[in-house]
Amino acid sequence: LKGSSITAKRRRAPRPIEATTSDEVAIPVKEFNLQRTIESGQAFHWVPVNGGYAGCIGRTPCWITQRGTSVRVNAAAANSARDYFALDHDMRQIYRSFPDDTVMRAALEFSRGTRILRQPLWECLAAFITSALKQVAHIAAISHTLRSRYGETFETEWGAVSAYPAPDRIATLTERELRNCALGFRARSLLGSAEAIAGGRIDLEALRLRESDEIRAELQKLPGVGPKIANCVLLFGYGRLDAFPIDVWIERVLRLAYFADKPEANAVELREFSATYFGPYGGYAQQYLFHHARLTRGRSLEP
DNA sequence: CTCCAGGTTCCGG
């Protein structure tokens, strides 16, 4: 973030808050890969530090590192981290449920240990609203700008980390201020969604009790939220592990690997195929296919 | 310079 956009009037910096403790705890893990989980394009604010990562889980500062089958995390964030990184997921059961084909097997070997995060709902929704037609690195840049300018900042022994600004905070901003965070046309969507939540027209937490179809329909009433982003929030926020977001990469995977003989297939056919073929943990399958295709820049799909 | 990125919305057939 360079000077040009914040020259005119310097905003008041949020007051740093001292981290509560420097104690760390060790958590044994199996089938967990911290780096792949953090860098697989689900969350966008973790910063590599000291061989691990620093960031916030909601409003809880967290620094975490992995060595083999042991994860070390600051004690104050241990419970949050267990939940956020979904250390309770039964990976053997999930892997057993994957379809047995060459593309899926390759994606599994490549992405093994990646967890589907349980992210706080608003920061997940907001981050994906800003993700439309952006590369992962750009989404991360936007997240960091919004967090550091408008979120609560905490000084930790691993550096400063910031929480995502709450809906009522975003709702006090102008579209121009959001555009100055490089949001482009997404500024209007983020502002409108923040206003809807701050004004009580939608209650993200209350939706946890509803069926996935109901949640999806409610989310899609928000500006800038269509089927893809709604499915990302279902998967990465609400923990609906069968939700299957179809983005440009996954569409590429589906067409090349599973629809090679049906180039005329439309979006509905792709959606219906995905909903059944990949099983009850289709969201996991989707994330593994996405990560594999993206990091090999599509070469994983060549014949 | 051109192309594309974890899409959504609006418009004309």
Add this chain to the structure above:
DNA sequence: CCGGAACATGGA
């Protein structure tokens, strides 16, 4: 209902 275009920004 369907395909196409507009929408901002920045890295490859």
